[in-house]
Each structure stands twice: as structure tokens, then as C-alpha cells.
Amino acid sequence: MSRVVGTHTCRPAAHREAIIVVRPVVRPAEPIKVVVTGAAGQIAYSLLYQIASGAVFGPDQPVYLHLLDIAPMMGVLEGVVMELADCALPLLTGVLPTANPEEAFKDVAAAFLVGAMPRKEGMERKDLLAANVRIFKEQGQALDKVARKDVKILVVGNPANTNALICSKYAPSIPKENFTAMTRLDQNRAQSQLAAKLGVPVKDVKNVIIWGNHSSTQFPDASNAAVKIGGVEKPVTAAVNDDEYLKSTFVTTVQKRGAAVIAARKMSSALSAAKAASDHMRDWFLGTTDRWASMGVISDGSYGTPRDVVFSFPVTISGGKWKIVEGLTITDFARQMLDATGKELLEEKQDALDVCKD
Known part of the structure; x- marks a missing residue:
């Protein structure tokens, strides 16, 4: 670190002597390149500001945005680029709009894979x-060809877990643990539901878990969650004191929340998805402190789950590395739920591999 040396005097003139003051010069961090796919879409529209404003990578980390979308969306994307310029964001050092994946992924340190074919009316999940x-x-x-080998990849586009698995399969030079799927939106939904049930601020609920697939088979699990009430932390199960609610209404509300938003808004949950993507990547880069995060990660078979699928687990993160939380008790009810979502992921994996053969 460079130093600036100056002098300061604080004694009477007759006895004055120089006191050396050393002031560190903090050099600005080098910008990191961050790609967002589907960059002209609704989720990206909320996400890009959060990334460029410092909410994801920290208030001192400049970013250079790579924006990828399909060729017919380049006109819309140009408007997004204009708006980013008009935000006059101090941390945003540049923007590259492109329809070329190799150009978009060149040297990126973080990738938000948001763009995907949306599910249309009458479309089965297999078609999607x-x-x-x-x-x-x-x-x-x-x-695989052009990104940094330590790039952190978050798949948001559905079906996110299996999309992440396939993406990893075709990028063999990048570690499998660097590919993740977003279940943070489900965790945020679950945390919010419990906070509302208990009448506390959402920040006072922690360690709600989302197990499995980002689909209607996911298992929102409050059995290890904690809540702070009146300054005292206690188990959510004791605070709610309604096992039937936690196994039924709570689970189905979280599982079906996306559909409920679409029914009310006539559009998908873009704002909350963007916030969840920001939360996921921020924790991955900056750490989780005393809270767990739910992330779809490559399964090592923990908790009796299928290996080599992207399965959502509770994780802690330090130094940019995630680690599955160990030693949790799995009840008979939880076992049934984990098995059901694991079965779906195995079926999706096989369907996806069959498509890849075509």
C-alpha cells in the first residue's frame, strides 16, 4: 500500500517538533465484469440497478456490466443501456450490450443467467x-470457452435447478460447485410468511430452509428456523405452536406463491426475483455471517438426496465458498418431502439429458 507522509505540529512554537503522520492511500478496487442474460426482460430491469448501485458486490466494488439478449431485443436493450447511463451510478464503469454469448461471457467473475424461454399457456413442464x-x-x-474459471454462476431462468445442471455439464473446465440455482426467492417468501404469522419484522426470522427443486415439489422447512420476539430468540416451531399449519398451509403457500403473484399481477414476480438474485450473489461473494442461505447446489448425497442433481440445501458461505449445513434432523414428514422433490429432479435430469442427445 502506498503512503502519504505529512507533518503536523501541536506544541508551542518554542518546543515545536515535527510529528510524522502516515495516511494510507486506498486504491480503488479493479472493476469486475458481471453478465446478466435476458437483460432486456422484466427481472433484469429490476436487477441491473441493484448490481450497479453496489447492493450486490459491496459499496466499494466497481462493476462492468455485460448484457446479453437475443438479437430481436437489441433495440429494447439499447433503451436499458440509456437508462443505466442516466442513473449516473458511480460504481458502473461500463456497459456492453450484445447478442453474442462468447462476447457476453468473456472474463466475467459473476453470471446471472436470467434469460430463458417463458412458460406459456398450455405448455407442460417437459416442454419448457x-x-x-x-x-x-x-x-x-x-x-467454458471464455469465462474466468472461478466465475460464480446463478441460474434464475426456469427450470432453474436442471438448467444449472446442464449448463455445468457443458462447461467442464469450471468447477461444478460454481453453478447454482436460485431458491432464495422461495426462502424470502417463506421468511416473510412466518414473520407475518408471528407479527414480527422479517429480519427477526432466520434459517428457514428450502429443500430440493424450485418447483411445486420444493419443501419449505421451518423446523430449524429461529425468531426473535421481545429480544429473545426462540424456535419458530415453538413460537407458531401449530404443527399442522407448518406442514400444510405454510408449505403450500410458499410452493404456490409465484402462481398467486401471476394471478394478481398478470405478470410474473420480477421485482422479488431480482431482489432474491441479488441476495443470493451478495451472500456468495460477501458471506452469510450468522444466517443460513438456501441455494440450489450440486448434491453430494447429503441428507439422503440424489447425487449429481442441483438440489437446494441450507448453506453457509465464507471466502466465496459455500458449505452445506450438516447434522440437521430429518423427520419422517421431511423425509417424504425430500424424497418427492429429489424424484422430480432425477426425472428432469433424465429428460434434459435425452434432449441433449437430439
Whole structure:
């Protein structure tokens, strides 16, 4: 670190002597390159400001944004670039809009894979998966070719868990643990539901877990969660004191929340998805302190889950590395839920691999 040396005197003139003051010069951090796919879409519209404002990578970390979308969306994307310029964000050092995956993924340190084929009316989940497998195969190949090997990748586009798995398969030079799927939105929803039930601020609820797939088979689990009430921390199960609620209404409300938002808003939950993506990547880069985060990560078989699928677990993060929380008790009810969502992920994996053979 460079130093600036100055002098300061504080004694009477007759006895004055120089006192050396050393002031460190803090050099600004080098910008990191961050890619967002589907950059002209609704989720990205909320996400880009959060990334560029410092809410994700920290208040002192400059970013250079790479924005990827399909060629027909370049006109819309140009408008997004204009708005980013008009925000006059001090941490935003540059913006690259492109329809070329290799250009977009070049040297990126973080990747938000938001863009995906949306589910349309009458479309089965298998149809959605088939359409998106091809997108994430191509993006995996581009990441493998040009991205940094320590790039942290968050898949938001659905079906997120299996898209992340396929992306990883086609980027063999990047560690599998660097590919994750977003279940933070489900965790935030679960945390919010419990806070409302207990009449406390959402910040006073922690360690709610989302197990498994980001789908209607996911298992929102409050059995290890804690809540602070009147300055005292206690188990959520004791505070709620309603086991039937925690196994039924709570679970189904979180599982179906996305559909409920669409029914009310006539559009998907873009704002909350962007916030969850920001939370996920911020924790991955900056750490989780005393709270757990739910992340879809490559399964090592922990808690009797299928290996080599992207499964949501509770994790802690330090130094940019996630670690699955160990030693939690799995009840008979939880076992049934974990098995059901694991079965779905195995079926999705097979369907996706079959598409890749075409």
C-alpha cells in the first residue's frame, strides 16, 4: 500500500517538533465484469440497478456490466443501456450490450443467467425444459470457452435447478460447485410468511430452509428456523405452536406463491426475483455471517438426496465458498418431502439429458 507522509505540529512554537503522520492511500478496487442474460426482460430491469448501485458486490466494488439478449431485443436493450447511463451510478464503469454469448461471457467473475424461454399457456413442464436445455447447453459451452474459471454462476431462468445442471455439464473446465440455482426467492417468501404469522419484522426470522427443486415439489422447512420476539430468540416451531399449519398451509403457500403473484399481477414476480438474485450473489461473494442461505447446489448425497442433481440445501458461505449445513434432523414428514422433490429432479435430469442427445 502506498503512503502519504505529512507533518503536523501541536506544541508551542518554542518546543515545536515535527510529528510524522502516515495516511494510507486506498486504491480503488479493479472493476469486475458481471453478465446478466435476458437483460432486456422484466427481472433484469429490476436487477441491473441493484448490481450497479453496489447492493450486490459491496459499496466499494466497481462493476462492468455485460448484457446479453437475443438479437430481436437489441433495440429494447439499447433503451436499458440509456437508462443505466442516466442513473449516473458511480460504481458502473461500463456497459456492453450484445447478442453474442462468447462476447457476453468473456472474463466475467459473476453470471446471472436470467434469460430463458417463458412458460406459456398450455405448455407442460417437459416442454419448457426441452426449450431451455438447448439455451443453457449453448451458454455452458460459451462460459467454458471464455469465462474466468472461478466465475460464480446463478441460474434464475426456469427450470432453474436442471438448467444449472446442464449448463455445468457443458462447461467442464469450471468447477461444478460454481453453478447454482436460485431458491432464495422461495426462502424470502417463506421468511416473510412466518414473520407475518408471528407479527414480527422479517429480519427477526432466520434459517428457514428450502429443500430440493424450485418447483411445486420444493419443501419449505421451518423446523430449524429461529425468531426473535421481545429480544429473545426462540424456535419458530415453538413460537407458531401449530404443527399442522407448518406442514400444510405454510408449505403450500410458499410452493404456490409465484402462481398467486401471476394471478394478481398478470405478470410474473420480477421485482422479488431480482431482489432474491441479488441476495443470493451478495451472500456468495460477501458471506452469510450468522444466517443460513438456501441455494440450489450440486448434491453430494447429503441428507439422503440424489447425487449429481442441483438440489437446494441450507448453506453457509465464507471466502466465496459455500458449505452445506450438516447434522440437521430429518423427520419422517421431511423425509417424504425430500424424497418427492429429489424424484422430480432425477426425472428432469433424465429428460434434459435425452434432449441433449437430439
